[in-house]
Amino acid sequence: MSEKRKDYLSWDEYFMGVAMLSGMRSKDPSTQVGCCIVSQENKILSMGYNGFPTGCSDDEFPWAREGDDPLETKYVYSTHSELNAILNYSGGSLVGARLYVSLFPCNECAKAIIQCGIREVIYANDKYSDTPSVIASKRMMDAAGVKYHQYRKTEREVTICL
Ligand SMILES: Nc1ccn([C@H]2C[C@H](O)[C@@H](COP(=O)(O)O)O2)c(=O)n1
Numbered sequence: 167m168s169e170k171r172k173d174y175l176s177w178d179e180y181f182m183g184v185a186m187l188s189g190m191r192s193k194d195p196s197t198q199v200g201c202c203i204v205s206q207e208n209k210i211l212s213m214g215y216n217g218f219p220t221g222c223s224d225d226e227f228p229w230a231r232e233g234d235d236p237l238e239t240k241y242v243y244s245t246h247s248e249l250n251a252i253l254n255y256s257g258g259s260l261v262g263a264r265l266y267v268s269l270f271p272c273n274e275c276a277k278a279i280i281q282c283g284i285r286e287v288i289y290a291n292d293k294y295s296d297t298p299s300v301i302a303s304k305r306m307m308d309a310a311g312v313k314y315h316q317y318r319k320t321e322r323e324v325t326i327c328l
């Protein structure tokens with residue numbers, strides 16, 4: 167009798183993989199971020215990626231990072247992957263959930279994460295760790311008791327032919 171497979175995805179690989187796949191939907195030319203929210207029973211509750219709100223055309227609103235006029239940059243319009251994942255959830259409470267995200271949450275997303283009761287954040291990249299936004303985010307999550315740690319990368323490479 168054949169035995170069960172041994173090289174199946176771990177929970178962390180699975181959920182971070184789903185977060186990264188979700189990020190591939192982003193139209194942001196410089197940074198694509200994906201997020202996956204998971205219940206205490208390891209059920210996927212919601213997903214999100216960074217982009218403009220519904221009705222704000224990807225082709226009409228600006229993707230620029232810099233400009234004399236802030237209104238001509240993406241920052242005033244884009245919704246972050248974490249906030250989109252929280253807002254996409256229509257099932258009720260997120261209390262006790264875990265959030266997998268490909269980039270450490272900013273201060274605004276940290277507020278939403280704390281307020282909806284998410285208890286743990288697992289992030290892949292922390293490239294903006296020196297910014298006031300991320301420093302404030304960590305300060306708030308520390309104060310609120312939201313745990314966070316970096317995803318422990320494995321040797322696994324996943325190829326999907328679509
Ligand atoms: N935790 C984060 C951090 C950033 N984002 C989004 C916001 C922008 O669309 C993009 C960052 O752009 P950059 O300044 O690197 O050109 O990523 C997010 O969704 N979640």
Ligand SMILES: [Zn+2]
Pocket residue numbers: 246247248249271272273274275276
């Ligand atoms: Zn954010």
